[in-house]
Amino acid sequence: MNKPVTIKDIARKFRCSPSTVSRALNNHPSINEDTRRNLQEYAQKVGYQRNQVSLNLLNTKTASIGVIVPTINNYYESAIIEGIDGVLNPLGYTLNICVTNEQYLLESEYVTKLLSNRVEGIFLSVSQETYDSGHYEHLENVGKRNLPLIFIDRDYEGFSAGSVTIDDYHGAFAAVEHLISTGRKRIAHLKGPNGMAVTEQRFRGYTECLTKYGLPVEEKRIINTNFKVESALEPTAQLLELGQRPDAIFGVNDQVAIGAMKVIREKGWRVPEDIAVVGFDNSPISPYISPSLTSVARPGRRIGEEAARIFLNYLDTTTKKDTPVHIVLPSELIVRESSRGI
Amino acid sequence: MNKPVTIKDIARKFRCSPSTVSRALNNHPSINEDTRRNLQEYAQKVGYQRNQVSLNLLNTKTASIGVIVPTINNYYESAIIEGIDGVLNPLGYTLNICVTNEQYLLESEYVTKLLSNRVEGIFLSVSQETYDSGHYEHLENVGKRNLPLIFIDRDYEGFSAGSVTIDDYHGAFAAVEHLISTGRKRIAHLKGPNGMAVTEQRFRGYTECLTKYGLPVEEKRIINTNFKVESALEPTAQLLELGQRPDAIFGVNDQVAIGAMKVIREKGWRVPEDIAVVGFDNSPISPYISPSLTSVARPGRRIGEEAARIFLNYLDTTTKKDTPVHIVLPSELIVRESSRGI
């Protein structure tokens, strides 16, 4: 690992000042044509790369922004990141992606690290632990710096900042309404972990829809999962053993719905004839599994894009930023085979 | 967006020198106990965050490393990243993730950017365009700097550097051998894009296995896809219309295999009775779709971890680094319903 060539090295070699080298490499007009060519050729030859770190220090800006997410191992999350990247990368920004694994401690450390690295904005999808604990001290310094902070996907009520989320409530409502409209009456819900906004919003959509149509909200038809496919297996088995077997299952996401479908079939029931299944996320394979999965689509990429635009607005000092912008994107029910009418 | 508080600001406030503040905040022993406490309290109060950028410049090191991948929107790729992160993050490194979208130009720009940002190593999963073009000029400066460079997942023969790949050849071989052992004779292959190492290795495993068992390699049973589920639909339909209909399909990845299964069933055939299907990747849902998908598991996380270890070895100057380390991890066939014996 060699030391990188610096402007000073080149200056020494050519017995000129660093300023001259700097200007030559930047095509400054007041540099002699020959000097410029020689210096540029030499720089090229020795593989000179301008030290961006020093520039960042000089300009007290870094053109980098932090993105903190619970996981990237997931279609939806990575679509969000692609959305942010798609808008900000062409503008010269570098993304600093941090994966918290749903841990408060990591989230907190990452915030500090990003602040310390002088990112110009932070996009944060709050971790589950952070939700549970209700902490937001780790965001205090972000507030003190008044650094652009945008919550993505998961809003965090305790803290005033911009946010882009999707309308989980209406998405869930639509899903359940659809199940009711196809004649289902005993609709179970495989819920996410308690306390998380996504979880609770969808849950609320579920319960309020049932209530609206005069159906009872039965506690025994509501079981928690952790979003993963494995976590749906045992709960689904339980549901199937209820005296009043559900005739539909609404999963908090596609993973859970897929897990439920597997168990249903293993126990000898049919989807959708005996039990309809609806998921959430519209993950890329949902149209291709069998039966294809009815699901609520979340525009992941657009969340990222909108969040990036909010960020860019923050920078625009002409706009007042006193009132944080909240954008709620609509979700869309996509009906497929797994919930066909009976 | 306020200017961050600096050590100088604090020094001015307390009418002392920046050195004192620096030492106080770093708990240097030669600082008076009271001074230290006062300064620390004040720093805390105003939300001082040490400027890592200036430190990076001072120390000419950044503790950050670049990761360039074609996409993160994919279980396997993101597992690799998690593997790298898992090893390097606890050691204080920051990952700088760059997504090329399979474009040479972006890959090239990212290399420059990372070099310019003085990352201490680069993990590169070469983009498809780079493969196609055979370019590697964008890596020249990495070579000149003698910066640790590790190819992940996709090796790049034109350039001498460490690499961690998986044994695609034997994985594919095992998959096809398994199909043959269950009595299949007309095994088709949904191939990836031509020219990519993964594609060609798996293809070689496919052809050589057929040959070994005395089966003909029929061109009309081999069709290209682009890894995505949609790109398998039309090709599968074609396969089904062959006079000699295939009795098995080996997909270059799970996505493609899932697409194939869908078309097979839509056309009225059964999986695995009429046509067996095998994928590659062992993606998390493969056990849960119906029929569950036989697939070759690639240890994505381990690739990342091993790559990180190679990187750490580079740093260890005691080891000679003249001969780049190449690690090939085994892949493992996982048999499920989609290829049950007839």
Next chain:
DNA sequence: CAAAAAATTTCAAACGTTTGCAAACCACAT
């Protein structure tokens, strides 16, 4: 009380680059 020792603080340089301003150089006309 002076001198020595210890404790605490400051100075200055360094990391690599850019940039306003001053200085040097050149050619040419007076």
Next chain:
DNA sequence: ATGTGGTTTGCAAACGTTTGAAATTTTTTG
């Protein structure tokens, strides 16, 4: 020779931090 104007180059400061060595203050000791 002197002045003018233009071209080219160099100086020095700045960004924020750390750190060895020097300087200052305080404490201890004889």
